[in-house]
Amino acid sequence: MKDSLTALCKLSGHPDSRCWFVAWNPSGTLLASCGGDRAVRVWGREGDSWVCKTVLQDGHQRTVRKVSWSPCGNYLASASFDATACIWRKKEDDFECVTVLEGHENEVKCVAWAPSGSLLATCSRDKSVWVWEVDEEDEYECVSVVHAHTQDVKHVTWHPTQELLASASYDNTVRLYREEDDDWVCKATLEGHSSTVWSLTFDGSGQRLASCSDDRTVKIWRECQVGDEPGTDTVGADLNWNCVCTLSGFHGRTIYDVSWCHLTGALATACGDDGVRVFREDPTSDPMQPTFYLSVHVPKAHSQDVNCVAWNPKEAGLLASCSDDGEIVIWCYQLEA
């Protein structure tokens, strides 16, 4: 294996607690992290290293589980075990809390901003997925509460170009949602994993979705278009996504996160065996039955479980990861020369 993943920088992200998640802003210049210390931190580059620019400490009463940047980069949303999601507006190096989204019955596990910038999704242990609309006056309104999953919903993510939402759950399924008659409804249930699905990521085109699970596999799903005419309105038609590839035998324990790089197509995973892995697609394989190979494996990427991996959206090969040990590592992924 000549491809390499080199650690550039190690940050003591959340001292004495877990770092649960990291997210790059759309311009790739800032990294937001969050953790068990109930804080959100924003890191910026200073020369060759990264420094903490902001600490948002008083927004939540419990663990902050995930963060998500708005497409314009001016807002940051945080999801917490305190059953709320907080929206923060950026003002130079500081952020102010503009609103608190309440309504979930218990822990909010994820918040995700849609590419349009006017929609957000949240999900919770209360088994529901909420879709929120935001207008030009920064007013947030819940437009749908969807009870499709039968258990704790771990993750939500939006399609990169269409108004399609995906969710992952403790009930071992992935669900897809579309808006229909002013309400969001579940249009497909993807079954296949034999345990909790922890995370999801769409590829750059949105044609494929990767999911990772407690069953120690990654599955690649692709939409099947049977007799579809271009331009046909598909509202009302159920979506049909099939599993076209399963990556098994690579991970020693639960896979907590998976991230698809929209610049290079590389797929990174965060595993409970402390390792970070990067997979690449075999360019000669059939797109309908793709094969992926293990490009790099760093077995001791962290000293404890890796909870998150995130590719920088602007700088190819730049990857961030974070762990139960509270540390954040910035990596440089390079293909063999």
Next chain:
Amino acid sequence: MGTVAQFVSQLAAHLASLSGRRTALVSRRMEDKALEVYDVIRTIRDPEKPQTLEELDVVSEKSVEVQELGEDEYLIIIKFCPTVPHCSLATLIGLCLQVKLQRCLPFKHKLEIYISEGTHSTEEDINKQINDKERVAAAMENPNLREIVESCVTEPDD
């Protein structure tokens, strides 16, 4: 030719005994580690009764299995036997085991906790919850649950 054959068979026997000895050493080390783990869990108090998990036979030395994961890292598998078939109590005991081991084990480890097979009707559901670290973390942020767990795991001289 005869002496070469003799030499080879002696060498093979020697290697076999060395490998056998190494296996014996490794299992001895696993046994020692298992006892270390058992020492941490046996004093956990039952959430409902004033006795320890050991006294109630919820755990015994046989409950702990240790496997080598790598250099100085071990996989610990615990199988416990809840006293009553009550679901929430079983989950609570699982939570106590998670918390105490996370806090007290001095060596690097990964943990799996299960209800002994056949001791509970919803054991798969309970096992899944106990081993979901996000659920465990959230449960420990619930003040009521946290208080109960603390009262079960805290040693008198802590």
